[in-house]
Amino acid sequence: MSRTCRMWLILVAFLAACAWSAPAGAAYPTKPIEFIIPFGAGDSADIEGRLLAQEMTKALGQPVVPINKEGGGGAITYTLVKNAKPDGYTVAWNSTSILTSTNIGNVPFDHDAFDHIGRVEYQPMPFAVKADAKWKTFKDFVEDCKKRPGVLKIANAGTGSTTHIAAVAVMNAANCKVIHLPVGVKRRNATVLSGETDAMFGPLTGIIKLAQAKQIRILTLPSQKRNQLIKDVPTATELGYPVVIDLFRGLSVPKGTPAEAKEKLYKAMVAAANSKALQDFSKKAGFTIDTMDAKEFDPYLDKMDKLVKGILKEAKLYRSKKPTQ
Amino acid sequence: MNPAVLEGFLSATAPEALAALAAGALIGLIAGMLPGVTISSGIIIVLPLTFVMGPHVAISLLLGIYSGGMTGGSFSAILLNIPGTPSASATGLDGHQMARKGEAGLALGTAIFSSFFGGMFSLLCLYLIAPQLAAVALKFQAVDLFSLIFFGLTIIASFAVQSVVKGILSGLIGLILVTVGQDPLMGTARYTFGEVNLLQGVHFLTALIGLFAIPQLADGIAESLKGTGKGNALSRFGSIYPRWKHYREMIIPTLIGSVVGTFIGILPGTGGPIAAFLSYDYAQKASRHPEKFGTGCIEGVAAPESANNAVCGGALIPMMTLGIPGDPVTAILIGALLVHGLAPGPMLFVERADFAYTIIFSFFWSNIFTLAIALLGVRLLVKVLDAPKAVLIPAIAVLCAIGSFALRNSFFDTYVMFAFGLLGLMMRWLGMPVVPLILALVLGRPLEENLRVALTASKGDVSTFFTSPISLGFLLLSAVSIAWPFVQQWRRRGSPA
Known part of the structure; x- marks a missing residue:
C-alpha cells in the first residue's frame, strides 16, 4: 500500500467517523436551518431577518441560513414552509403578511396551519x-x-x-x-x-x-403606544380613533414540529432578539423588540386575524379558500 | 474646496477600500456572467460580510459588484447568447451576431468601453447635478410613467417591419404572459390554475434564457449530428480593442445610452432592462443605417451597454438625495448602509457629507477597476470559445438549467424555462420575431401598474393621460415611434434607388 493511499484511507475513515458521530450523539440541531424570508433582498423584512438569523446562528451552534422566497405577498414562503418536513430545519420569518396573504385567498390555508414559535418585534405604521x-x-x-x-x-x-x-x-x-x-x-x-x-x-x-x-x-400612528423615535406624535387612540394595527414579525414552523426543536428555536430567537446587534439596529430603524412566546403569540395572531378579516371583508377582498369549507 | 470632498476622496481611496473594490468588481463580473446569478444575488451573498467591515469598505465592495455585474452580464450575452443579467438582455441582440461573424473580441471590447463611458457619464451627473435631476424625476407621476413605458413598448414597431401581424402577435403573447401571477395591485392570484409557483409570475430572465438559448442548443445539436460543423465562427475572436473608426461609430449610441440610462436609473420602479431596450431603440432611430441593427453592429452593443452602466450612477441619485432607491440594487444598498447607521437620503449630505462623497468616489473607482479587470479577464474568456461543441453544448444546457433555478431558488422555473425554449423554437419556425415578446415581458408589469394607479387616482377618467404635459409628450412621441419604421420603409421603396 502506497503512502498516499494510506493517507487517503485515514482521511476517509476520519470523515466517516465525523459523519457518523454527529447524528448519533448530538441533539437538535445537527445541520443548518433554513430561514425563509417572504420578501425580497434589501427589504426591511430581509435586513432585519438576516441580522436575526446571524444572531440565532450563534445561539444554536448551527448555521441559520437566510433564503429569500419572495412573491405572492408572502404566499410563496408560507406554502413552502407549511409543506416542509416538520423537523425544525425550516423556519418562516413571518409578518403581518401571514394574515393578509391567507385572507386574500392566495393560499388554501389560514395562519393556524402552522406552529408558531413567537413574535420578535413590532413596528408602527404611521x-x-x-x-x-x-x-x-x-x-x-x-x-x-x-x-x-x-x-x-x-x-x-x-x-x-x-x-x-x-x-x-x-x-x-x-x-x-x-x-x-x-x-x-x-x-x-x-x-x-x-x-x-x-x-x-x-x-x-x-x-x-x-x-x-x-x-x-x-x-x-395607529399603535398601542407612542414610539420613542417620534415621541411627539399622538397615537390614533389618543385622538379618539381606537385603531391598533402594528406590523409584527416572528417565527413560524410547519405543524407537528417536535417540541424540543421548538423550544430551542424559541430560546435562540429570544437570545438573538436581545443581542446587541439587533437592539442597536432596532433603535436606529425604529422597530420595537418585544418578544412573545407561542402562548402569547397565538391569541395575538387570532385577534389580529379577526381585524384583518373584517377590513378585507369591508373592502370586498376577503376570500378564504380553506378546503374544509 | 469643501473639506468633505477631500475626506470622501481619501476614504474611498484608502488601500482597504480599493482592495474591496477590486474584489467586488471581480465578484460582480463573475456573478454578472453566470446566468441566474444576478447582481442582486451577488450582492446578497456578500452582504453579511459587509456588516463587520468599515462603512467605506462595505460600500466599495458593493459598488464594485454593482458596476462589475453590469459589465459582466454582457459577456455571456455576447459569447453564449444567454444574458447573464436582465440588464444585458438587449446586448445579445447585436453582440451575439457580432460573435457569430467572428468579431467576438470587438463586441466585448465595445461592451467594456461603452460600459465604462456610461458609468463615468452617470458619475458626472451624480457629482454635478444630482439634486436637480432628482427633482425632475420626482415630477414623473403614474400617468407619466405609464406613457413613458408605453413609448418603450412602441419599439415593437421597429421589430415588426417584416410582418406587422407577427410582430404584434409576439408582443401580445408577451403581454398575456405577464398577467400570470399575483395581481400587482390587488395581490390576488391570476391565471395560476391553483399552482402556487405561478403566483410569482414568469421571471423575465427565465423566459429569456429559454427563448434564446434553447433554440441555439437545438441548432448546435443538429449541426453536430449532421457533422456539418462548418468551422466554428466563434473561434475567431479578433482584437478586443476597437479601432478609430469603431470609436467613431460608438460615439452617438454611447451618448444616447448614457443619457437614457442615467435618467431611467433615476426613475423609481424602473431599472437596467428598460434602459437598455429604450436606448437600443433610440440608437437605431438615430442611426444612418438602422437596417444593420440586429445583424451584429457595434452601435447595437454600445447603446445598451452604456445605458446599463449609466443606470448605476442614475439610480444612486435618488438614493443619495431622497433616500428612494432607483432600482433593486440600490434598494439593497440602502439596507446595507442602514446596518452601519448611515441612512442614505436627504440628510446624508448634511450630516455625513464626507460619506456621501465616499460613495461618489467609490463609484468612480469602481468604474475604473471594472474596466481594468474586464480587459484582463477577457483573455481568459477566449478559452470558452475554443471549447469543442461536445463540451460547450452540454455546458450551456447545464448553465440554462442552473441559471433558471438559481434566480428564485425554484426548480419550477427550470420547467418554465424549457417551456419558453419550445415557444422560442415554434416562433422561429413561424418566422415570428422574439424581441417584441421580450419587450412585453419587461415592460408589461410596470405598464399595468401605472395604468391602474393612474386611473384609480383619476377615478377612471382617461383624459388624465392627455392633461399631464409629460404624459402627453410621451404619447406624441409614441405615435411618431410607431409610424417611424413604416415611413422609413415607404421612403426607401418610394426612392428610385
Whole structure:
C-alpha cells in the first residue's frame, strides 16, 4: 500500500467517523436551518431577518441560513414552509403578511396551519404627509377630507397589504372618504414627496429618515403606544380613533414540529432578539423588540386575524379558500 | 474646496477600500456572467460580510459588484447568447451576431468601453447635478410613467417591419404572459390554475434564457449530428480593442445610452432592462443605417451597454438625495448602509457629507477597476470559445438549467424555462420575431401598474393621460415611434434607388 493511499484511507475513515458521530450523539440541531424570508433582498423584512438569523446562528451552534422566497405577498414562503418536513430545519420569518396573504385567498390555508414559535418585534405604521402640506395635525386632515369627500389620496404598498389595511381602518374610524392608491413600496415615499398622493401609511423603518430630514410630517400612528423615535406624535387612540394595527414579525414552523426543536428555536430567537446587534439596529430603524412566546403569540395572531378579516371583508377582498369549507 | 470632498476622496481611496473594490468588481463580473446569478444575488451573498467591515469598505465592495455585474452580464450575452443579467438582455441582440461573424473580441471590447463611458457619464451627473435631476424625476407621476413605458413598448414597431401581424402577435403573447401571477395591485392570484409557483409570475430572465438559448442548443445539436460543423465562427475572436473608426461609430449610441440610462436609473420602479431596450431603440432611430441593427453592429452593443452602466450612477441619485432607491440594487444598498447607521437620503449630505462623497468616489473607482479587470479577464474568456461543441453544448444546457433555478431558488422555473425554449423554437419556425415578446415581458408589469394607479387616482377618467404635459409628450412621441419604421420603409421603396 502506497503512502498516499494510506493517507487517503485515514482521511476517509476520519470523515466517516465525523459523519457518523454527529447524528448519533448530538441533539437538535445537527445541520443548518433554513430561514425563509417572504420578501425580497434589501427589504426591511430581509435586513432585519438576516441580522436575526446571524444572531440565532450563534445561539444554536448551527448555521441559520437566510433564503429569500419572495412573491405572492408572502404566499410563496408560507406554502413552502407549511409543506416542509416538520423537523425544525425550516423556519418562516413571518409578518403581518401571514394574515393578509391567507385572507386574500392566495393560499388554501389560514395562519393556524402552522406552529408558531413567537413574535420578535413590532413596528408602527404611521400616517404621514409632506412637510409643507397644509395639514398640521391629523384633525386638520380629517376636517379637510370631510369637506372634500373622495378627493384626497392616500398611498399604500398594495391592496390587501398591511399599510392598506391600516389606512382603511383609520379612515373608516375617522369617517373619511379617500382614494386608496396602491402605488407599491418602491414609489410610496416618492408619491408623497411629489404631491401625486396627499398622504401615506408606511412602516416606521421605511419613512423615519424622511421625517428626520423634515421632508414629511408624521401626524399619527395607529399603535398601542407612542414610539420613542417620534415621541411627539399622538397615537390614533389618543385622538379618539381606537385603531391598533402594528406590523409584527416572528417565527413560524410547519405543524407537528417536535417540541424540543421548538423550544430551542424559541430560546435562540429570544437570545438573538436581545443581542446587541439587533437592539442597536432596532433603535436606529425604529422597530420595537418585544418578544412573545407561542402562548402569547397565538391569541395575538387570532385577534389580529379577526381585524384583518373584517377590513378585507369591508373592502370586498376577503376570500378564504380553506378546503374544509 | 469643501473639506468633505477631500475626506470622501481619501476614504474611498484608502488601500482597504480599493482592495474591496477590486474584489467586488471581480465578484460582480463573475456573478454578472453566470446566468441566474444576478447582481442582486451577488450582492446578497456578500452582504453579511459587509456588516463587520468599515462603512467605506462595505460600500466599495458593493459598488464594485454593482458596476462589475453590469459589465459582466454582457459577456455571456455576447459569447453564449444567454444574458447573464436582465440588464444585458438587449446586448445579445447585436453582440451575439457580432460573435457569430467572428468579431467576438470587438463586441466585448465595445461592451467594456461603452460600459465604462456610461458609468463615468452617470458619475458626472451624480457629482454635478444630482439634486436637480432628482427633482425632475420626482415630477414623473403614474400617468407619466405609464406613457413613458408605453413609448418603450412602441419599439415593437421597429421589430415588426417584416410582418406587422407577427410582430404584434409576439408582443401580445408577451403581454398575456405577464398577467400570470399575483395581481400587482390587488395581490390576488391570476391565471395560476391553483399552482402556487405561478403566483410569482414568469421571471423575465427565465423566459429569456429559454427563448434564446434553447433554440441555439437545438441548432448546435443538429449541426453536430449532421457533422456539418462548418468551422466554428466563434473561434475567431479578433482584437478586443476597437479601432478609430469603431470609436467613431460608438460615439452617438454611447451618448444616447448614457443619457437614457442615467435618467431611467433615476426613475423609481424602473431599472437596467428598460434602459437598455429604450436606448437600443433610440440608437437605431438615430442611426444612418438602422437596417444593420440586429445583424451584429457595434452601435447595437454600445447603446445598451452604456445605458446599463449609466443606470448605476442614475439610480444612486435618488438614493443619495431622497433616500428612494432607483432600482433593486440600490434598494439593497440602502439596507446595507442602514446596518452601519448611515441612512442614505436627504440628510446624508448634511450630516455625513464626507460619506456621501465616499460613495461618489467609490463609484468612480469602481468604474475604473471594472474596466481594468474586464480587459484582463477577457483573455481568459477566449478559452470558452475554443471549447469543442461536445463540451460547450452540454455546458450551456447545464448553465440554462442552473441559471433558471438559481434566480428564485425554484426548480419550477427550470420547467418554465424549457417551456419558453419550445415557444422560442415554434416562433422561429413561424418566422415570428422574439424581441417584441421580450419587450412585453419587461415592460408589461410596470405598464399595468401605472395604468391602474393612474386611473384609480383619476377615478377612471382617461383624459388624465392627455392633461399631464409629460404624459402627453410621451404619447406624441409614441405615435411618431410607431409610424417611424413604416415611413422609413415607404421612403426607401418610394426612392428610385
